[in-house]
Amino acid sequence: MSLVRERPPRLGATSSERMDRSIQTPLREKAGAKDIRLVAKKARVSCSTVSRVTNGCASVDTRLANRVWQAIKETGYVPNPQARALVSGRSRTLGLLISQTTNPLFPDLVQSFEVMVGSADSSHDRAECFVKRLTQRRVEGVAVMTFNAESRLLEELIDHQIPLVTIDFRADAPLSAVLEIDYLGGLTQAVQHLAALGHRRIAFAGGPAQCVTSRRRKEAFVQAIRSSGLSPDESPVFEGDLTFDGGTQAACTFLDSPIRPTAIICSTDMMAFGALRVLARQKISVPDKMSVVGFDDVHHAAFATPSLTTIRMCRDELAKTAFRALQSFIGAEPKVYRDAIRINTSLVVRQSTTLSPRLRVPASRPT
Amino acid sequence: MSLVRERPPRLGATSSERMDRSIQTPLREKAGAKDIRLVAKKARVSCSTVSRVTNGCASVDTRLANRVWQAIKETGYVPNPQARALVSGRSRTLGLLISQTTNPLFPDLVQSFEVMVGSADSSHDRAECFVKRLTQRRVEGVAVMTFNAESRLLEELIDHQIPLVTIDFRADAPLSAVLEIDYLGGLTQAVQHLAALGHRRIAFAGGPAQCVTSRRRKEAFVQAIRSSGLSPDESPVFEGDLTFDGGTQAACTFLDSPIRPTAIICSTDMMAFGALRVLARQKISVPDKMSVVGFDDVHHAAFATPSLTTIRMCRDELAKTAFRALQSFIGAEPKVYRDAIRINTSLVVRQSTTLSPRLRVPASRPT
DNA sequence: TTGTATGCGTTATCAC
DNA sequence: GTGATAACGCATACAA
Numbered sequence: 001m002s003l004v005r006e007r008p009p010r011l012g013a014t015s016s017e018r019m020d021r022s023i024q025t026p027l028r029e030k031a032g033a034k035d036i037r038l039v040a041k042k043a044r045v046s047c048s049t050v051s052r053v054t055n056g057c058a059s060v061d062t063r064l065a066n067r068v069w070q071a072i073k074e075t076g077y078v079p080n081p082q083a084r085a086l087v088s089g090r091s092r093t094l095g096l097l098i099s100q101t102t103n104p105l106f107p108d109l110v111q112s113f114e115v116m117v118g119s120a121d122s123s124h125d126r127a128e129c130f131v132k133r134l135t136q137r138r139v140e141g142v143a144v145m146t147f148n149a150e151s152r153l154l155e156e157l158i159d160h161q162i163p164l165v166t167i168d169f170r171a172d173a174p175l176s177a178v179l180e181i182d183y184l185g186g187l188t189q190a191v192q193h194l195a196a197l198g199h200r201r202i203a204f205a206g207g208p209a210q211c212v213t214s215r216r217r218k219e220a221f222v223q224a225i226r227s228s229g230l231s232p233d234e235s236p237v238f239e240g241d242l243t244f245d246g247g248t249q250a251a252c253t254f255l256d257s258p259i260r261p262t263a264i265i266c267s268t269d270m271m272a273f274g275a276l277r278v279l280a281r282q283k284i285s286v287p288d289k290m291s292v293v294g295f296d297d298v299h300h301a302a303f304a305t306p307s308l309t310t311i312r313m314c315r316d317e318l319a320k321t322a323f324r325a326l327q328s329f330i331g332a333e334p335k336v337y338r339d340a341i342r343i344n345t346s347l348v349v350r351q352s353t354t355l356s357p358r359l360r361v362p363a364s365r366p367t
Numbered sequence: 368m369s370l371v372r373e374r375p376p377r378l379g380a381t382s383s384e385r386m387d388r389s390i391q392t393p394l395r396e397k398a399g400a401k402d403i404r405l406v407a408k409k410a411r412v413s414c415s416t417v418s419r420v421t422n423g424c425a426s427v428d429t430r431l432a433n434r435v436w437q438a439i440k441e442t443g444y445v446p447n448p449q450a451r452a453l454v455s456g457r458s459r460t461l462g463l464l465i466s467q468t469t470n471p472l473f474p475d476l477v478q479s480f481e482v483m484v485g486s487a488d489s490s491h492d493r494a495e496c497f498v499k500r501l502t503q504r505r506v507e508g509v510a511v512m513t514f515n516a517e518s519r520l521l522e523e524l525i526d527h528q529i530p531l532v533t534i535d536f537r538a539d540a541p542l543s544a545v546l547e548i549d550y551l552g553g554l555t556q557a558v559q560h561l562a563a564l565g566h567r568r569i570a571f572a573g574g575p576a577q578c579v580t581s582r583r584r585k586e587a588f589v590q591a592i593r594s595s596g597l598s599p600d601e602s603p604v605f606e607g608d609l610t611f612d613g614g615t616q617a618a619c620t621f622l623d624s625p626i627r628p629t630a631i632i633c634s635t636d637m638m639a640f641g642a643l644r645v646l647a648r649q650k651i652s653v654p655d656k657m658s659v660v661g662f663d664d665v666h667h668a669a670f671a672t673p674s675l676t677t678i679r680m681c682r683d684e685l686a687k688t689a690f691r692a693l694q695s696f697i698g699a700e701p702k703v704y705r706d707a708i709r710i711n712t713s714l715v716v717r718q719s720t721t722l723s724p725r726l727r728v729p730a731s732r733p734t
Numbered sequence: 735t736t737g738t739a740t741g742c743g744t745t746a747t748c749a750c
Numbered sequence: 751g752t753g754a755t756a757a758c759g760c761a762t763a764c765a766a
Contacts, residue, residue, distance in 0.1 A: 035742095035743055035744085036743065036744065036745095045752080045753085046752065046753045046754070047743090047745090047753085047754090048746090048753055048755095049751090049752065051744070051746090052745095052751095052752090055745085059751060059752095060751075060752090061751065061752085064751085064752085078503050079743085079744075080453070080505075080742090080743050080744070081503060081504055082452040082453040082458065082505070082742085082743080082744090083453050083744040083745085083758090084743080084745075085449040085744090085758095086447070086449040086450050086742090086744075086745095086757095086758050086760090087743080087744045087745045087746080087757070087758045088744080088746085088758085091449065136445050136448060138447075138448075138449070244670050270670070273667075273670045273672070274670075276672045277670075277672045277674075280672045280673070300667045303611050303637070303640045303641075303644075304640070304671065305640070305643050305647045305671075306647070307644075400759095402758095402759055402760085403759065403760060403761095404759085412737085413736065413738075414737090414759090414760075414761090415736070415737060415738080415762075416735090416736065416737075417760095418760065418761055418762080419736090419761090419762095421760095422761080426736095427735075427736085428735065428736085431735090431736085446759085446760075447758085447759050447760070449758085449759080449760095450742090450758070450760040450761090451759080451760060451761080452742095452760095453742050453744085453758090453759080453760075453761095454741075454742050454759080454760050454761050454762085455742085455760080455761065455762095456742080
């Protein structure tokens with residue numbers, strides 16, 4: 001006995017008084033326990049079997065399984081996620097990092113998984129703090145749904161081998177995937193739409209060059225102009241920021257230029273709203289005197305006046321795809337997913353675009 | 368021995384082979400464990416002490432505590448929330464139920480608590496499902512931040528004695544609080560603002576009467592009109608729904624009426640956007656020919672053209688207050704909080720309101 | 735004040 | 751296929 005008592009944790013239980021205590025206290029018989037044991041007792045099986053049933057283990061006798069389900073129904077038993085997480089090491093929780101302007105409600109995606117939401121672009125400190133909490137909570141994956149993600153911010157997640165899905169930008173991590181948005185598709189549609197309406201001078205209000213997303217959108221614009229047979233020389237590009245103010249600045253610049261464009265494509269809907277403001281101030285009616293195209297199709301685009309023709313990047317698809325990718329990562333062996341996942345974009349035509357004024361000058365141009 | 372082996376769960380451990388196993392496997396020495404034991408060992412104290420330190424228990428010797436903090440720093444130890452939750456029965460998670468149109472990002476509020484977000488008004492089934500998950504996850508409180516909550520939906524939460532904070536509507540539950548929004552304050556400001564600008568006929572675009580919030584807003588409007596010395600008879604009230612379409616319908620109705628109002632106050636910003644659309648279509652310039660006031664101050668209100676004068680209900684304050692209330696509930700004994708918590712509203716003047724046209728007819732009214 | 739031992743509710747591992 | 755039991759990581763009643 002002395003040998004035994006030297007160290008080990010549980011064997012000391014053989015001492016008599018402890019034995020007594022553990023016998024005198026049934027303990028298990030707590031009032032509204034509703035735990036796995038209660039179900040097991042009611043179904044006359046072991047806890048293991050109940051666990052197997054709730055986890056859909058195939059190798060359970062059908063009759064037993066039925067008994068278990070019955071007992072579960074009777075008791076109203078619901079597995080305790082905390083205990084499950086503790087013993088299995090699986091939190092069944094995903095992280096979601098978004099930028100404030102994005103609508104983060106992707107309830108469809110949260111089926112068997114919960115989601116922790118955090119905003120990125122308010123304060124960097126807070127974002128960092130959020131990332132810390134994500135790892136603490138042992139999330140099984142994080143969807144980084146922001147367009148200005150910094151890889152530095154994600155280091156912590158990468159260190160913990162947490163699967164990552166990013167947009168436009170590849171995280172240097174095993175178990176990560178990129179959603180590569182096909183900006184060219186939507187922008188080509190937009191340019192061709194405008195060209196078909198007779199626009200020749202189409203301006204582009206872009207974002208800061210150091211932002212991957214801005215860069216991509218701008219490059220896609222230039223390419224779309226080329227492939228549509230328009231001249232890049234007649235397609236001025238403004239470089240500001242992606243906000244409302246960026247839009248007002250861009251619009252002012254274009255209006256001040258010697259030869260005004262007849263249409264403006266903006267890098268974001270917010271910029272487009274800024275442009276609309278400036279145009280209204282200067283009594284330049286949209287779309288009659290100037291066509292405006294946005295980008296993102298945010299919720300309000302349809303409700304602005306005039307409603308905004310814009311390039312939709314289906315956030316629903318984006319989110320669904322991101323979370324699908326995360327799910328596929330879970331339990332997978334570390335391996336970089338080389339192929340990016342493509343997300344389409346497409347033009348949504350509303351009221352902010354119409355025929356170029358040039359084609360609508362009434363009598364000046366005889367048939 | 369036979370007596371012992373008859374039933375009891377753990378005493379069987381005295382049988383030799385098990386002893387052997389448990390001795391041969393130290394188990395505790397796992398690689399990157401980083402658990403409380405590692406810290407305890409490093410600080411040369413017991414797990415209990417570490418636990419006490421991390422939980423800020425006062426009765427710990429300062430020297431020991433320092434050793435523990437030191438060890439925590441060295442090991443990078445972070446308590447496992449799952450285990451903590453399991454043993455303490457506290458999930459440290461709050462629920463947040465919102466309607467889709469609301470911006471749900473309240474990152475400030477989530478300090479030591481996590482938040483599960485769910486949307487209510489898309490599909491009732493989904494909301495119900497979300498509520499179920501909330502109870503499963505054993506959230507310690509739910510902020511029901513939607514204006515169309517049904518008490519039926521909350522039954523499950525109430526049954527589980529989960530603290531609740533609601534808006535405008537009192538849940539029939541112990542441990543619940545109501546945020547009562549002072550609609551009258553903001554609406555009085557709005558009416559007086561318009562009255563001061565010379566408006567006499569002020570219309571109100573309201574929502575469905577069966578919705579508590581719509582009702583309150585309408586009643587507050589009527590009262591504000593009275594207390595401002597205007598005549599309710601000259602203040603037509605339209606009853607539609609709180610959406611964009613509701614706003615267009617209201618505007619059409621008002622424009623068709625024999626004596627048009629010169630200003631419209633809408634029950635929501637979305638309605639106001641709908642009204643703006645109709646007014647633009649009919650070439651009635653806002654604010655010159657018609658002033659428009661919204662309600663809520665949603666994000667886009669400042670970015671619409673013209674920017675929307677609206678009654679702000681500070682969502683930040685709303686959320687902070689709600690979560691503060693929840694925190695105060697936690698651990699409190701069941702007790703109905705009778706006094707509602709007041710939330711102020713206030714007018715934000717922007718570009719969609721100006722002098723009544725009546726006062727601006729140039730020469731018709733000599734000084 | 736500090737340490738010991740037990741339990742939280744579940745899954746995983748092994749015998750059977 | 752099924753059951754007994756250890757382990758998950760922590761907090762806490764109780765003993766010291």
